[in-house]
Amino acid sequence: MADIIPLLGLPYPPQGRSSYYIPCPCCDSGRKKHLNVSLTKDVFRCPRCGFSGGLFDLYAYYTGVQREDVRAELVKRLGGDDDAKPSVVPKAQGSRRPAPSPQYLDNPATDVDTRDATYRALLAMLSLASDHWENLHKRGLSHEVIAQSGYKTTPAAGTKALARKLMAGGHYLAGVPGFYRDEKDRAWTFTNNQRGILIPVRDHHGRIQGLQIRRDNAEKRKFRWVSSAELTDGCRAEGWVHIAGPVREQALLTEGPMKADV
Ligand SMILES: [Zn+2]
Structure with missing residues (x-):
């Protein structure tokens, strides 16, 4: 897959990534990017509109070449043995790349503005239970801070x-950690x-x-990232750093995001 990316004029993945998002030619406009390209699996897929396929499909779509003619064309453009079996041509080229690190096999998170908009809208629809409000208040958070914190x-x-x-x-749910599709009815949740x-x-x-969850009934690892890794069309959280309040002379970085808000 990595070999045909430059042939199609598509953007390269961010450094170290084998899976990344590009604008979906079927459903994206502006700066939105929903088409996930996996260079290790040689597949692409848009969780938003369902546009998906393999190496040859992607090439055929962008170049207008008939799918059955793609192999011959790739052999011509990339060089190689025309007698090779269809799957051997791209694989042999691809094997020169170093093996990607397995931690990047999940869908990557979408851009921060998209995550921010989705999470804000989600939190606006939720409420804070009275026991949780009491808990926060006892930790020294004022009414205003609790209200502003979200x-x-x-x-x-x-x-x-x-x-x-x-x-x-x-709002977009693809590439936003915590959201995924139900295996049975394919509905987002x-x-x-x-x-x-x-x-x-x-x-x-x-x-x-991103969101962290302070778990009610947990003795160890009370704070965890909200993640939908390893779920259908899910997404892993990345361990973002929390900075409380406006930028000050010295940015206040702490171990947990809740401590920084106190
Ligand atoms: Zn799409």
Whole structure:
């Protein structure tokens, strides 16, 4: 797959990545990027519109060459043995690349502005349970800080309805950690396998990079990233750093995002 990327004039992956997003030629406009290209699996897929396929499909789509003629054309353009079996041509080329690190096999997260918009809209639809409000208040957070922080209680039910409302509002769920598709009915939904406080983790522009959950019934590892890794069309969280409040002379970096908000 890596060999045909320059032939099609498509952007290269960010350094170290074997899976990344480019604008989907079927459903994206402007700067949106929903087409996931996996260089290790030689496949592409848009979780938004369903446009998907393999190496030859991608080449055929972008060049207008008939799919059955793609192999011959690639042999001509990339060089190689015309007697080789179809799958051997790109594989032999690809084998010169170093093996990608397995931690990058998940779908990468989409851009921070898209994540921020989706997470803001999600949190706006959720509420903060009274026991969670008490907990935060006891930790020294004022009414104002709690209200401004965006802390919310994890949704107990109705996660598919939340996902539907977000999509109806024009928000993207693909590449946003926590969102994934139900294996059975393919409907988008949001992970809710444990109750806790959702904590927005922001960058220095105040944009929500990701969410952490403070789990109610956990003794160890009380704070965890909200992630939908290893779920259908899911996405892994990346361990973003939280910076509280506007940029100060010395940025306040702490171990956990909640401590920084206190
Ligand atoms: Zn698409």
